[in-house]
Amino acid sequence: MLSCENMEEILQTSLRNGGDFAEVFIEESRGNSISCEDDKIEKISSGTEAGAGIRVINGKETAYIASSATSFEALREAALKISDSLNGEKKVKKISLRPQVNSSTVARSVVKNASLDEKTEKVHLLNKTARSFGSNVKQVTVRYADTNQAVSIANSDGIYVEDNRIRTRYYINVIVEKNGILQTGYEAPGGTVGFELFDQHPPEKNARRATERALRMLDAPHAPAGKMMVVLHSDAGGTLIHEACGHALEADFIMKGTSIFGGKVGKKVASELVTVVDDATMAGKFGTYAFDDEGTPGQKTILIENGTLKGFLSDRYNAKLLNIPMSGNGRRESYKHKPVPRMTNTIIAPGKMDPDEIVASVQNGLLVKRMGGGQVDVVNGDFVFEITEGYLIENGKIKYPVRGAILTGNGPKVLEIIDMVGSDLGFQTGVCGKFDHAPVSDAQPTIRIPEIVVGGRM
DSSP: OOOHHHHHHHHHHHTTTOOSEEEEEEEEEEEEEEEEETTEEEEEEEEEEEEEEEEEEETTEEEEEEESOOSHHHHHHHHHHHHHTTOOOOOOOOOOOEEEOOOOHHHHSOOOOOOHHHHHHHHHHHHHHHHTTOTTEEEEEEEEEEEEEEEEEEETTSEEEEEEEEEEEEEEEEEEEETTEEEEEEEOOEESOSTTHHHHSOHHHHHHHHHHHHHHHHTOOBOBOEEEEEEEOGGGTTHIIIIIIGGGGBHHHHHHTOOTTTTOTTSBOSOTTOOEEEETTOTTOTTOOSBOTTSOBOOEEEEEETTEEOOOBOOHHHHHHHTOOOOSOEEOSSTTSOOEEOOSEEEEOOOSBOHHHHHHTOSEEEEEEEEEEEEEOTTTOEEEEEEEEEEEEETTEEEEEEBSOEEEEEHHHHHHHOOEEBSOOEEEEEEEOSSSOEEEEEEEOOEEEEEEEEESBO
16 A cells, blocks of 8 residues: 555646546455356356556546556556646645544454355355255355455545455355246345354355245245235345435436436425435445545435435535535445445334234235345336235235235335334345446335235236
8 A cells, every 4th residue: 555645646646737636546355256056166266456546526527547556656657647638727736644544343343254165165055055955946056255355545635544345245046946937036145244244144044045935936826916005024125225216316316417306305205204324334234334435434324304305325526516415425346437426225214113013904915025136217216126025915914925926116106105114124235236336235124005016917
């Protein structure tokens, strides 16, 4: 890593031909990945990637240059190139960096390490456990990945931070078949932890859970179609809030005028039972960090409070243009990318109702316990989600599983009509694919939607 003096010179060089703001992002990322398919280990890889990005903002214009070289000489040369591209008024700006200490106990906690052999053994165990359920199991895919990303971030406002982000995740997807019917079950835990992830989320337990879910759906009848009351169980995680609503709360979509929430701060946009929070400080969660990729401390941001829109998720660039606070949500996949507003750990906050009472309140409806793939229009929030685990509810009782159900609706409108919110909270871990990729987690309590279109069989 470079010294403060080196960073200061690079920043000053970047601004020598003008510009309002300059930033240097340097990373070294070490990682391991293991994949298992067709009952054998297909690939094991380990490696290190290093590089740096320099960004200069001048009004609404942004110049960005990335380099795989991180020496002072290489970065000073890159700073010269980016400053020459500005062709602005020559000036000298004195920059004094103020190093900040990472006080996050999450990011600095000691994590459990393990050898590649130990990690491979866990992958084998996941595969073996799923396949032990018999001949109906046709395909098992297991993925394991861990990363240790060391970053240094400095900017012309004097910010200078260093951080280590450790993340581990595994994924198991099981496909079963019977009489030509295919069903899928999966589990994908992850967090800002090391090898202790397997202690927190035992592989045998999750492999059984994924396989049993898929097998349970094989003999299920087709779901009915039409408008009906739906209970989204907390086990479904926060797919709905992330995909159908969360992106519309990111400041770049507000800036572009493509968000349904534009101009609605202070207005009612959801049921009074609904509070939506994005929280980068949640201990151990996959989207957690001490600082975002611009050096802004990770924060808890209330987006919707008791149905009223409170604000948006912002990076530095869009916050300045919109004249809103920086929320610490400037994120990038790597040094090759400039930061944009992204979610971290996004949740619908728990309410006060017993989840069982919510189910008992439904005379005829559908209980959704697992969501699958789908499509979302981030501009208006319209969505179509597959349901991989669903059950009919009759007279307040969970009756039997149904397959082939699809939820169709509009995210913001669903938020408006939610009329029951449970006291539980369930998380899903994932990688958000907006422009580039970023680790996130999403969560929700059990909620009741009075009416939504369910696709199935008439």
